[in-house]
Amino acid sequence: MTEEHHAHPSPGQYWKIAGFLATVTAVEVAMFYIDRELELGFANAAVLIVLSAVKFLVVVGWFMHVRFERPLIARFFTAGFVLACSLYLVILTALGVVAIRGG
Amino acid sequence: MTATAQRPASTIFRRPKSTSGFWGWVTTVDHKKIGIMYGYAAFLFFILGGVEALLLRIQLTQANSEFLTAGAYNALFTMHGTTMIFLFVMPVSSAFMNYLLPLMIGARDVAFPRLNALSWWIFFFGGIFLYSTFIFGTSIPPVAPDGVNFGNLAAGGGPGTFNFLAQSPDGGWFCYQPNCGPLYSPGTAMDFWALGLQILGLASLISSINFIVTIFNMRAKGMRLLRMPVFVWMSTVVAFLLLFSLPIIAIALFMVTFDRQFGTLFFAPVGGGDPILWQHLFWLFGHPEVYILILPAMGIVSEVLPVFSRKPLFGYSAVVFAGAAIAFLGFGVWAHHMFASGITPVAQAAFGLATMTIAIPTGIKIFNWMGTLWGGKLWLSTPMLFAMGFVAMFTIGGLSGVTHAVVPSDWQQTDTYYIVAHFHYVLFGGAVFGIFAGLYYWFPKLTGKVMNPRLGKTHFWLQFIGFNLTFAPMHWLGLQGMVRRTWKYAPEMGLEPWNVAVTIGAFTIAASIAVFIYNWRHSRRHGQPSGLDPWDARTIEWSIPNPTPEYNYAKTPTITRLDEFWHMKYDTDDEGRAVRRPDADELIERLEHEGRNPESPIHLPAPSYFPFLMASGIPIVFYGIIYHTTAWGKAMIALGALVSLSSLIGWGIEPLEEAVEHHDEASSADAEEVADPHESAQTELE
Amino acid sequence: MSDLAHAPAAHHDEHESTGIESRKLGMWVFLSSEFLFFGALISNYLLYSNRAGFEGVYPAEIYDIPFTSVSSFVLLMSSLTMVLAHHALSRGDQNGTRTWLFATAALGSVFLGGQVFEFTEFIVEYGMTLSTNPAASAFYMLTGFHGTHVALGVIMLLSLWGISRRQGGLSDKQGLNLELVGLYWHFVDIIWIVIFTVVYLLSSPPA
Numbered sequence: 001m002t003e004e005h006h007a008h009p010s011p012g013q014y015w016k017i018a019g020f021l022a023t024v025t026a027v028e029v030a031m032f033y034i035d036r037e038l039e040l041g042f043a044n045a046a047v048l049i050v051l052s053a054v055k056f057l058v059v060v061g062w063f064m065h066v067r068f069e070r071p072l073i074a075r076f077f078t079a080g081f082v083l084a085c086s087l088y089l090v091i092l093t094a095l096g097v098v099a100i101r102g103g
Numbered sequence: 104m105t106a107t108a109q110r111p112a113s114t115i116f117r118r119p120k121s122t123s124g125f126w127g128w129v130t131t132v133d134h135k136k137i138g139i140m141y142g143y144a145a146f147l148f149f150i151l152g153g154v155e156a157l158l159l160r161i162q163l164t165q166a167n168s169e170f171l172t173a174g175a176y177n178a179l180f181t182m183h184g185t186t187m188i189f190l191f192v193m194p195v196s197s198a199f200m201n202y203l204l205p206l207m208i209g210a211r212d213v214a215f216p217r218l219n220a221l222s223w224w225i226f227f228f229g230g231i232f233l234y235s236t237f238i239f240g241t242s243i244p245p246v247a248p249d250g251v252n253f254g255n256l257a258a259g260g261g262p263g264t265f266n267f268l269a270q271s272p273d274g275g276w277f278c279y280q281p282n283c284g285p286l287y288s289p290g291t292a293m294d295f296w297a298l299g300l301q302i303l304g305l306a307s308l309i310s311s312i313n314f315i316v317t318i319f320n321m322r323a324k325g326m327r328l329l330r331m332p333v334f335v336w337m338s339t340v341v342a343f344l345l346l347f348s349l350p351i352i353a354i355a356l357f358m359v360t361f362d363r364q365f366g367t368l369f370f371a372p373v374g375g376g377d378p379i380l381w382q383h384l385f386w387l388f389g390h391p392e393v394y395i396l397i398l399p400a401m402g403i404v405s406e407v408l409p410v411f412s413r414k415p416l417f418g419y420s421a422v423v424f425a426g427a428a429i430a431f432l433g434f435g436v437w438a439h440h441m442f443a444s445g446i447t448p449v450a451q452a453a454f455g456l457a458t459m460t461i462a463i464p465t466g467i468k469i470f471n472w473m474g475t476l477w478g479g480k481l482w483l484s485t486p487m488l489f490a491m492g493f494v495a496m497f498t499i500g501g502l503s504g505v506t507h508a509v510v511p512s513d514w515q516q517t518d519t520y521y522i523v524a525h526f527h528y529v530l531f532g533g534a535v536f537g538i539f540a541g542l543y544y545w546f547p548k549l550t551g552k553v554m555n556p557r558l559g560k561t562h563f564w565l566q567f568i569g570f571n572l573t574f575a576p577m578h579w580l581g582l583q584g585m586v587r588r589t590w591k592y593a594p595e596m597g598l599e600p601w602n603v604a605v606t607i608g609a610f611t612i613a614a615s616i617a618v619f620i621y622n623w624r625h626s627r628r629h630g631q632p633s634g635l636d637p638w639d640a641r642t643i644e645w646s647i648p649n650p651t652p653e654y655n656y657a658k659t660p661t662i663t664r665l666d667e668f669w670h671m672k673y674d675t676d677d678e679g680r681a682v683r684r685p686d687a688d689e690l691i692e693r694l695e696h697e698g699r700n701p702e703s704p705i706h707l708p709a710p711s712y713f714p715f716l717m718a719s720g721i722p723i724v725f726y727g728i729i730y731h732t733t734a735w736g737k738a739m740i741a742l743g744a745l746v747s748l749s750s751l752i753g754w755g756i757e758p759l760e761e762a763v764e765h766h767d768e769a770s771s772a773d774a775e776e777v778a779d780p781h782e783s784a785q786t787e788l789e
Numbered sequence: 790m791s792d793l794a795h796a797p798a799a800h801h802d803e804h805e806s807t808g809i810e811s812r813k814l815g816m817w818v819f820l821s822s823e824f825l826f827f828g829a830l831i832s833n834y835l836l837y838s839n840r841a842g843f844e845g846v847y848p849a850e851i852y853d854i855p856f857t858s859v860s861s862f863v864l865l866m867s868s869l870t871m872v873l874a875h876h877a878l879s880r881g882d883q884n885g886t887r888t889w890l891f892a893t894a895a896l897g898s899v900f901l902g903g904q905v906f907e908f909t910e911f912i913v914e915y916g917m918t919l920s921t922n923p924a925a926s927a928f929y930m931l932t933g934f935h936g937t938h939v940a941l942g943v944i945m946l947l948s949l950w951g952i953s954r955r956q957g958g959l960s961d962k963q964g965l966n967l968e969l970v971g972l973y974w975h976f977v978d979i980i981w982i983v984i985f986t987v988v989y990l991l992s993s994p995p996a
Contacts, residue, residue, distance in 0.1 A: 011876055018869035022862060025985075029858045032990045045991055052986040055865075056979050063872050064975045070809055072319075073817050080821025083347055084828035087434065091383045094438065094450050097836050214811045308822065316815045320805045346818065350826035358833070361930065366920035369833070369927070375843045376923045380836065384829060752948065755966075 009062060017062055024051050130710035132216035135651060137223045138202030139549065144227060145195035151234075152186035153616065155179045157609055158265065164606040166594035174242065174269030176590035178292075184276035185296065188396065189303050190230050192534050196399035197226075197310060199541055200338045202548070204314060206644035206651065207332045209323025209660045214316040216708040217754065218309055224718030225306035232722040233299030240270045240292035272296035275588060277389065278359065280370035280381040285363045291729050297359045298725040304349045304356070305721070311345035314338060325662035329423070332642045333416060336423045337402030340430045344391045344398075347434070352388035355381065364728065382444055386437035394433040396530060397497075398426060400537025401468060404490045407540050408472055410640050411487035412479025413681070415666060418471040425464035425471075432461045442510050443517045451510045458508035462501065469498055484638070485559030489540035492567055496532025500525055503578065518588070521581030527574045539566075539619070546623075547637050551649040552630030558622035562615050569611025576601040635695045641669035648698040657701035713754040720747030816969045820976045827980050830931040831987060834924075838992045843922035847994035851915045853907065854989060860903040861985045864939075867896035868978045871971045878967055883958035886967070887950055893974065894946040897939055904936045928988070935984060938977045945970045 009017070028051050035044040061067040066074050092098045128136060159179050162171040171179065201219065205212055213219050272292045274283035283293045318339050322331070359381070361367040368374030370381050409416045416422060438446055438454040446454075472494050481487070503525040507513045516522055539562075546554050577585075585598050592598050636645050643660055644651075646668045664670055672687040684690075723743030730736030805811060838849060874889030908929070911917045917925045949967055953959050959967060 008876065008879065009872075011873055014869060014872050014876070018866060021865050021868075025858065025862055025865060028986065028990060029854065032854055048986050048990055052982050055982045059868060059975055059979050059982070063868050063978075064972055070807065072807055072809065073814075076817050076821045080347065080824040083434065084824040087351075087387060087825075088828045088832040090435075091387065092832055092835060094383065094446060095377065095380065095836055215815065312815050312818050312822075315818050316811050319807050320809070320811050320814060322806045326806075346822045347825050350822050351829050354826060354829035354833070357934075358930070361919070361926070366918075367926035367930065368920060368923045369930075374920075374922060375837075375840065376926075377836070380833070748944075755948065756952070 008065075008068070014062075017058060021055055021058060024055050027051060127710065129715050130220075130712050132212070132220045132708045132710055132714070133653065134201050134205055134212050134216065134219060135653075135655075137219055138198045138200075140223055141194045141201060141226070142198035144230065145191050145198060148186050148190035148194070148230065150616075152183050152191055153613060155183040155186065157613060159183065160606040160609040162590060163592075163602050164599075165602075166596070166599050167591050170265075171590060172266050172269055173590045174273060175265040175267075177273035177275075177588070178242075178268045178271040180588060181272050181275050181296070185233070185272070185300075187530075188276060188392070189300060190233070192396045192530070192538070193303075193307065194226060195538055196341070196396070197222075197307075199334075199399060199403065199538075199545075200310075200314060200341075203545065203644060204317060204335060204338055205321070206548075206647070206655055207335050207642060208318065208321060208326055209643060209656060209662065210317065210321040211655050211659075211705070212708060213313050214321055215313050217711050217714050218313050220711070220714035221718055222306045222310040222313065224715050225309070225721060226303060228718050228722045229299055229302030229306060232302055232725060233295060236271045236292055236295035236299070237268070240272065240295050241290035242270045242273060242288065242292045243290040245287045245289050277385055278381075280359070280362075280378045281372060281376075283359065284370055286371065286373070294360065294363055294729045297356045297363070298728060301353060301356045301360075302721055302725060304353055307345050308349045308353075311342040311349070314342040315346065318342075323659050323662055327662075329420065330662055330665045330667075332402075333405035333419065333422055333426075334399070334402035337398045337405070337426050340426050341395050341398050344395050344430050344433070348388045348391040348395075351384055355384035355388070358384075360728070364731065379441075379444060379446075382441050383438070386440045387434075389440065390437040391430070391433050393526075393530075394430055396534050397537075398430070400493065400534040400541075401426065403537045403541040403544070404472065404493050405468075406642065407486045407490040407544050408475045408494075409666075410544075410638050411482045411484055411490070412476050413482070413639075414475060414479040415641070415669075416471070417474030417477075418467075419665060421467055422471050425467040428464040429461060429468075432457065432464070436461060439508065439513070442513045455508050455510045455513075459505065462505055462508075465501055469494060469501075484543075485554065485556055485563060486540045486544035486638075488560065488563045489536045489543065492563065493533055493536040493540065496528055496536060496570070500528025500530075500532055503528065516581065518586060519581035520577040520585045520587060523587055524574050524577035524581060527577070531570060531574070536566075539563075542623075544638070546626070547633035547649045548644065548651050550627050550630065551633055552626055553633045553637055554626040554630060555622050558618055558625070562618040562622060565611055565615035565618060569608045569613075569615055572608030573605050573612060574608070576605050580605075635691050635698070639672075641666040643668045646671070646694050646698075648695050652698060654701065654705040654707060657698050657705075711754070711757060713750045713757065717747050717750035717754065720744065720750065810965060812965055812969060813972075816972050820972065823976060823980075827931075827935070827983075830927075830934055831983065834927040834931050834988060834992075837923040837927045838988070839995045840924065841995035843924060845921035845925065846915050846917045847922070847924050848911075848917065848928040848988075849924075849992045849994040851911060851917065852989050853910070856903070856907065857985065857989050860900055860907075861981060863896050863903070864900045864978055864981050867893050867900070868975050870896060871974050875968055875971050878959060878964050883953060886959065887953050890946055890950045890953070890967075894943050894950065897943045897946065897974075901936060901939055901943070904932065904939075908932075924994075931984065931988065935977070935980060938980075942970070942974050942977055945973070 028048055031044060031047055031051075034040070040047075060077070066077065089098065128140065131137065158171065159176065162168050162176055201213070201223075204210075270290070270292055272278075272295060274288060274293055274296070278293065278296065281287055283296075318331075318335060358367070358369040362369050362371060362376075368376045370376045370378050372378060405416055405422055436454055436458045438450055439458045442451055442455070476491070503521070507516060507522070507525065543554050543559055546552070580598055580601055583598065584596060585592055585602075633649050635648055637649075638645070643662070646660065647656060660667070669681075671690060673681040673683055676682050720743040723739050723746065725743075727736045727739030727741075727743060731740065805814075807814065837843075838847070870889045870892040874886050874893060877883075877885035877889055919926055919929050949959065949963070949970060952963065
């Protein structure tokens with residue numbers, strides 16, 4: 001009837017996840033300074049975006065428990081996220097922040 | 104049926120017990136009562152919006168008329184549009200959804216009854232807040248930075264009557280920037296508009312969450328998603344549209360408020376802000392908004408046409424998926440309101456193309472409605488006339504809409520009356536006709552009576568003729584150059600004769616509404632009793648007595664197929680025709696009896712003060728924001744926040760297991776509590 | 790106290806057609822709409838943050854990355870304490886729940902304190918206010934609304950903590966509320982994950 005209660009991570013695992021998140025954050029900050037020195041340009045942005053995406057997904061999946069919930073929840077969440085990204089991408093393109101060739 | 108309550112546990116206020124009388128309405132959490140309140144409030148605003156329109160029409164009947172000042176004219180068309188969209192069509196759709204959704208899915212109430220009441224009261228206070236602009240709003244002639252008066256006629260400059268109206272919001276319902284910003288619209292009028300809409304948006308957002316959870320979680324056994332009535336489907340789609348579009352306008356309105364009140368520079372070109380950003384954000388909300396306005400009416404029509412054609416809806420799945428497709432595509436076309444605003448050719452092409460694609464699912468729905476009528480045994484009752492009127496008028500409006508999708512053509516039409524014609528055909532010819540179809544159709548559920556058919560038909564024909572007389576000429580008036588949002592036109596333009604016709608049409612509409620109001624009031628008292636199933640309907644909300652009992656279903660139904668109620672009464676013969684079962688009349692009598700006599704006590708959510716209280720704090724805060732530079736303003740912000748926050752805490756503490764025990768006179772007062780799987784006695788924190 | 794404290798009392802959950810408790814579903818639905826809310830604010834910032842030609846100081850010129858990094862770390866750790874609170878409740882450890890709830894609220898308050906400090910610095914040291922230029926307006930609007938969300942979260946956390954103290958513990962039903970507040974809290978955290986990267990680490994003033 002109600003959702004089955006799948007195994008939750010144990011506190012130990014939560015601490016490990018938190019450690020992982022802290023490490024990734026440290027790497028991000030390091031990237032910031034590295035980029036200031038080396039001026040990596042787009043590569044810097046790509047790395048940072050990937051790293052924060054990883055943090056994002058880890059918090060959503062484990063802390064917000066989405067990995068263990070019914071798929072409907074992930075679908076709602078993803079729908080909002082995808083819609084937001086698409087709409088705002090179009091607006092930013094139309095306003096010239098994001099350039100498309102020939103646009 | 105009396106309802107008695109159990110004594111509440113200790114709370115700050117005694118938990119309200121009554122479900123009748125004035126306090127019964129103030130503290131109700133019953134979706135039906137809430138729906139009724141939404142309906143009456145919305146209709147009141149419909150009248151106000153109509154009066155605003157009539158004043159506009161009087162002004163436009165003659166060229167160079169000076170009946171209204173320019174400022175009053177601007178305020179009237181702003182408030183007419185704002186009222187009709189946010190204070191009439193949206194809340195009346197909410198009225199239908201509130202009343203019907205639980206009934207149509209076999210539930211006893213929505214998922215979050217107190218939250219439902221909260222939405223209603225927030226709307227209520229928001230409407231009052233917005234309209235208080237007529238009393239408190241100010242509109243000062245703006246002065247350029249170099250000290251020269253812009254010569255804005257808004258605050259009573261120029262000849263004409265009704266000058267006091269010029270103190271109200273006058274930037275159009277879309278409030279383009281920087282015209283509606285602090286530089287060009289000083290005074291408080293536009294703040295009332297922006298903050299008022301913020302309050303109303305909050306109400307709708309909360310509602311949308313409630314409806315989504317209700318529809319997903321509270322369906323009766325066997326009520327699979329693709330067995331739900333189309334109206335429920337359309338309501339689901341609308342709820343998602345609201346859910347995702349309201350946050351955008353909320354931010355946009357915050358930005359306007361901050362520009363006006365706190366000195367930010369989002370839309371002020373002088374400081375580097377971008378006025379087009381406003382247009383994007385507004386229309387990103389505004390276009391889904393128009394589908395929010397029309398889809399409920401499409402749902403109503405999809406219920407009415409099959410019943411009065413005595414045939415199932417043609418292509419149920421297609422109609423459902425088309426509705427979802429319209430909503431989805433509707434998120435991708437907003438810049439078609441900006442073709443003349445200087446967006447790039449690529450953007451114009453992309454949005455023009457996207458706009459054309461929406462005609463496809465819309466067309467699917469129209470053909471399916473026609474397919475429903477085709478070969479049916481048509482019963483031209485009043486609801487049926489309005490539903491058929493919807494199909495015809497909406498199609499016309501849709502066709503003019505397609506012409507807007509052609510960008511160069513749109514450049515000619517923009518800001519002319521051609522556009523006014525288009526959206527009134529879809530919103531009035533569409534949504535309003537659909538709404539009236541629903542009012543006549545479901546009137547028996549509310550009252551146990553049927554509305555007078557002769558008066559109904561008089562209403563219909565007067566409205567139909569009046570509507571077409573009003574809005575059809577606007578097509579050619581627009582193409583001949585009559586400009587929107589302009590309070591006068593010159594005599595040599597030759598626009599006057601048709602404008603006279605338009606005004607006559609407008610007053611004809613007014614007369615038709617008067618007939619409706621008379622019919623409603625008269626039929627409530629003296630209408631013919633409807634019985635359980637006056638229309639020989641198809642869906643389960645008609646399988647319970649009229650007026651609807653407080654607990655809805657004495658016994659929650661089990662659903663085995665689409666149009667369950669119809670199939671309880673009718674079999675299908677070898678040629679696919681419906682054959683009424685011999686025991687159908689007995690069935691109806693049995694349903695009537697069972698519906699009024701539940702076997703065991705039914706627990707209903709208990710009434711509560713907190714939604715009302717919490718909602719009341721919000722306009723206080725917002726008045727405070729408008730006057731925040733004064734001590735009074737700051738005090739109001741604090742007071743309102745305190746009221747709302749403490750109500751929230753009180754709500755949270757309010758004991759969960761309160762229930763108003765509902766039983767009929769026959770059963771004993773000590774009847775045991777039966778764990779009813781469908782009871783909605785769960786009350787909740789937020 | 791049941792071992793799985795977020796299972797609500799039996800006669801309430803028999804009827805969720807999706808199998809997900811209604812209040813939980815409601816919170817998820819609400820959170821999905823918040824993407825549109827913060828998306829608009831972030832887009833606003835991206836539009837203005839490095840647009841050339843504004844007068845006055847741009848936010849990206851005056852960020853204190855080390856300071857904000859610590860702030861971000863604090864907020865991230867508050868998500869840890871939040872799940873630990875939830876976990877404690879699921880094992881019936883009311884004291885532990887209270888401790889971790891309080892810790893979460895405390896960390897959230899530290900974050901807020903950091904924001905206040907940061908804003909004060911910006912205003913007093915660099916003269917960047919709401920009205921300096923659109924970039925500044927967008928920055929304050931985005932981080933301000935985020936901070937408001939955090940503040941509301943802290944209030945909810947402290948309310949749960951207070952109710953638990955008053956009653957000697959949280960019931961099953963209130964346990965669901967804790968889970969819901971947790972979801973909200975993590976959401977506010979992930980928005981900050983995006984903001985930290987996009988606004989602080991990646992944005993730069995116009996050349």
